[in-house]
Amino acid sequence: MINCIIVDDEPLAATLLENHISKIDHLKLTGKAENALEAYKLLQNQSVDLMFLDIQMPHISGIDFLKSLSQKPKTIFTTAYRDFAIEGFELEAVDYLLKPITFERFFKAVERVSRNINDPKDDFIILKTEGMHRKLSLADIIYIESQGNDIKITLSTSENFISKSKITDLELLLASKGFIRIHRSFIINSEFVTAFNNNELHLGSHKIPVGRSYRQEFEIFTSLFSKNRLL
Known part of the structure; x- marks a missing residue:
């Protein structure tokens, strides 16, 4: 089971991600946050394997938030803008999803995480x-x-x-x-x-x-x- 959280200040986008997560048996949504401060509390209080992280959020951007973490969970960036793709991958994000996120594209990104967690040394x-x-x-x-x-x-x-x-x-x-x-x-x-x-x-x-x-x-x-x- 992969424990995941959603960090997104847009209710519709967060709901769509929640619906996608519910369709995959090995994903478990353990929390939602609307900003970086709420997300930080979630990460402090529970074990998180995967974080779906919006980039443009109030106060602290998703990129700056991820940079600030000493221990980073696997992260999939979610955004309406493609301009941040390179910086996102430089932070070793697993994937970069453009909104609106289709289930097919979402599933592909999650499979990358699943295979990496289950057998990271498979070559x-x-x-x-x-x-x-x-x-x-x-x-x-x-x-x-x-x-x-x-x-x-x-x-x-x-x-x-x-x-x-x-x-x-x-x-x-x-x-x-x-x-x-x-x-x-x-x-x-x-x-x-x-x-x-x-x-x-x-x-x-x-x-x-x-x-x-x-x-x-x-x-x-x-x-x-x-x-x-x-x-």
Whole structure:
């Protein structure tokens, strides 16, 4: 069970989050706060695994509040503005959700937390390929491509494997491990990125298109990737 709190001064936004939380069995809402001071009291009086934190709040912003904590719970920022995304991720937030938050997007963010808490040292996956269950190191995976009812895994060892799996299942599994989905057919390992523009990303000799519906997450990734590196 993951104990979570909501910190948001907007009643409608807080209610929506509460409804989303109620649909996931392993989430338990243990408190709500309308500002940072109330949130601080909650954190002092109970064990909190996950905090849904609004950024723009009265008196103290969510970002400043998180910075002030010596012991930070896993945090998912919630906001109506995308301008704070980079700063949010620099504080090691698990995710950054733009309001109004759909349940699908909410669920994806929560799964990142769940997998990190349940098995933080998991660095491999096991997939059935060619009649065998194969253990594949995440560090060796360059990208994953959806091919109809199958997925193709391209490895740095120059091997390729085909597996009867869904790319959406792997997206949830790998989201907190340096992988991002940039197209409905592609998940890439950010460690192999060598070049990119608004429409295409290079993983060495591999060129992967950027899907229009994945543009927002891609822009956040490229901003973080480029920060303090652009000349």
